[in-house]
Amino acid sequence: MVEEICLFTKGDIIIKAPKKSPVLLRTIVLVFVMVCGVYICSICLKQTNSSTKTKFSNIEVVERHCHVYDIDRSQTPYLHYPKPKTFHRAECSCNPVRLFAILSMQRSGSGWFETLLNSHINVSSNGEIFLFKERRENASSITETLDRVYNLDWFTSASKNQCSAAVGFKWMLNQGLMEHHREIVQYFNDRGVSVIFLFRRNLLRRMVSMIANSYDRYAKLLNGTHKSHVHSPEEAETLSRYKPKINLTSLMTDLKQMEVTVAKTLEHFQSTRHIILYYEDLVKNGTKLADVQEFLKLPRMELTSRQVKIHKGPLSEHIKNWDDVNKTLKGTDYERFLYADY
Known part of the structure; x- marks a missing residue:
């Protein structure tokens, strides 16, 4: 015989659900958490990849600056x-x-x-x-x-x-x-x-x-x-x-x-x-x-x-x-x- 547990009432109607064992409930909750975790991780990975691609696409190649150390600073405007x-x-x-x-x-x-x-x-x-x-x-x-x-x-x-x-x-x-x-x-x-x-x-x-x-x-x-x-x-x-x-x-x-x-x-x-x-x-x-x-x-x-x-x-x-x-x-x-x- 399956026991039932009252979940909530609405007016005169009583809605009941089967009463599960504690082990089964814990298992269901654990599976749910794992699924949510995998989903959240996948979303984060996609955002990270998108951000990385965006950053790389905005990087401009900067030429090596030319340093001339043996020249008087007063001559810099003429170089x-x-x-x-x-x-x-x-x-x-x-x-x-x-x-x-x-x-x-x-x-x-x-x-x-x-x-x-x-x-x-x-x-x-x-x-x-x-x-x-x-x-x-x-x-x-x-x-x-x-x-x-x-x-x-x-x-x-x-x-x-x-x-x-x-x-x-x-x-x-x-x-x-x-x-x-x-x-x-x-x-x-x-x-x-x-x-x-x-x-x-x-x-x-x-x-x-x-x-x-x-x-x-x-x-x-x-x-x-x-x-x-x-x-x-x-x-x-x-x-x-x-x-x-x-x-x-x-x-x-x-x-x-x-x-x-x-x-x-x-x-x-x-x-x-x-x-x-x-x-x-x-x-x-x-x-x-x-x-x-x-x-x-x-x-x-x-x-x-x-x-x-x-x-x-x-x-x-x-x-x-x-x-x-x-x-x-x-x-x-x-x-x-x-x-x-x-």
């Missing part, structure tokens, strides 16, 4: 580790790169100077990148062009396969530099661009070189080819045969204007990290090139150039109306230009 989009730097990724710009005027020796820099195995100087007007139409186009150069995405004949230690270009003062000098100075200071000023002390020789070069653009004295720079004494002699006639009416004004332009440039860019060079000093003093390499923190090398100077010797041999020019400048602040060798 860069570019990530070009057009090629992978591979083993050069931790090689610090310094950014520079050569600010100069036409016929001041900047072409010759740049060939000297590019003879260094770790330097890439990319020429007059702002020669084309579309690159200097406004501050935005200038910034975009600068970014391409300094991110190592600008390829010219100066680009090196070796790890670059210094990357830059030359920028003539009449190529948007003065018009947008505020934005350019801000960019240079933000990115730690070092400025190399290169000017010519003898402005009369610069004038002769400019007029002669302008003439050759149309005359093309070298077998119908115009060359701003030459690599042989024969070519230099051919070009030097042309003797320009100096405009005496505007001579003093032109020389003064050149001086003013140089002074304004130095004033505009005085807040940048810079070095001031003169063509004459580079020619006469070999230690000046060592100073440039130290300024850019380059491994010291002997720098060479294939370019040959065109207008050698005294100016009296290269100016058609020399006597008149000599008379005009005598007794003025520019008399010193008459007899300087360079």
